Amino acid sequence: MRTPGDSDDVIVVGGGVIGLTTAVVLAEAANGRRVTVWSRDPAAETTSAVAGGLWWPYRVEPVDEAGGWALRALRALSRLAERPRETGVRMAEGVRAGVALEELGSWSAEVPGLRPARAGELPPGVAHGLRARVPLVDMGVHLRYLRRRLEAAGGSVVVRAVDSLETAAEHAPLVVNCTGLGARELVPDPEVYPVQGQLVIVENPGVEEWFVAADGAAAETVYALPQPYGLVLGGTAREGVWETAPDPAVAEAIVARCARIHPALATARVVGHRVGLRPCRSRVRLEAEELPGGRRCVHNYGHGGAGLTVAWGCAREAARLARDATRRGDGG
Template identity: 65%
Template structure:
């Protein structure tokens, strides 16, 4: 059994994978170009849902594995940042989802009286909603408790490590591997004071660069959003921000006058062809396990993917 593992990346995928490996008995070091609070994971609205991720069948299994763990973590929300929150997924039906949907407790088609004006149908569900800054702190603390360490370090290639490296570099895999199939999907958010909202709402058209979602978090309400393919722009756009607030206020009018607290932009690490989760032996002899390309569902599949990585490292 190989004991020493380097995990590249300190976002939710990297830290969750590192925790899983450390608690499996490995000596784990995380190499982080950015700290957890500076990664795209910290920006995420972070509702558990298999959004913009392929391959669908495998992603469904990873998502369900994560759901089981998040449900347990939701018993300690102040510590873990995870809560189970009810909400509405617009213009989506059970029949249009994969087999994973039948295994989500309480997920169902909404009754007509539960559908907001302007929408034809939708789903009701009570699923994990994660306060990402809090959750990333929890993961780092859990990693350190298991003997793992996080080092601020940037690698030039996956071959610079010891016997095993796990590549959770997200968007960085485009240059690190290199993998030209990796590309950004820009997401812009607005954080406002909460005027009394206690349920989440999502209306996401996968064919559109504009989405509408409302996520009540302990620090305010996260309003979104955008899904701009191949945009590297990390600066918030005032015009886009106003449009986001207007879209969300059509669903919850009380948001129109809510005080704006913060603007955020994150670049989702998408990959043409879907997630890459596989092992390869590098010319140096290093075992490299790739775990990147999770698009808009990194939080949703994090624990499931981490378990898959652990199995590959064991073999």
């Protein structure tokens, strides 16, 4: 009996939202090629599973390219929002505080309905912001959807640690590296570093719209994201911090900041804590290279705080690079 990953055509290393989305795109356009995801951790234990799930370009470079990837993802997620129970994606109204349209990249001009918020649409103490209707994703449901979609296209997922890209290349002529923070050791790429994010989940006292106030350079953020499992409160953005255990003092401060926006949160019952490490880099690495021995590799990592936001756009670009790399490998 064949063991998954022993004789595949494409191995995608990394089972978070970037890896699974990339694998789906590759498998659905594979023309019979077999696509297998090798993931050190089950999807539920990846950084993607911890994410708040709001579509918005955040801590991702380069800005112009990331904006293009984000718009492609916006279109894909908007279609998935037609089936929210199945995909985990829904369109949600909310406010991005403290920013004006002219401060955003050119991508903002193509976001339907994005506009300055009127005074009556802002919480007390918030001077200005933007009003938007964008995808808000239940990441647990979405990751399971991506796996089902991959399997429906003939792909598979194997929980398997990888000690080198060359090891993966022993099992397939094409490797796609979607390892996020793991790329720091696997490639190795010292440019990859963590930006720690801590959040708190509370029982929702009736908050129906999302709210975000997040300076791209600040170590503390404020956001409230209504999800089916509770209200997600954040957060932190601590560069270079590897700790994944929740800090009770930080959690208390997060709730206090959010309670200034929604006072009822001061007494909301806490139902969970999460910590994730965003895989940041000076710029996303999305390129192809030849591995020792002649096998091909496409890198797709370093998406910072915008993995969900750019996943479909980067997956399409990674698939294009994979096609080109395969043609070169065939002598085309």
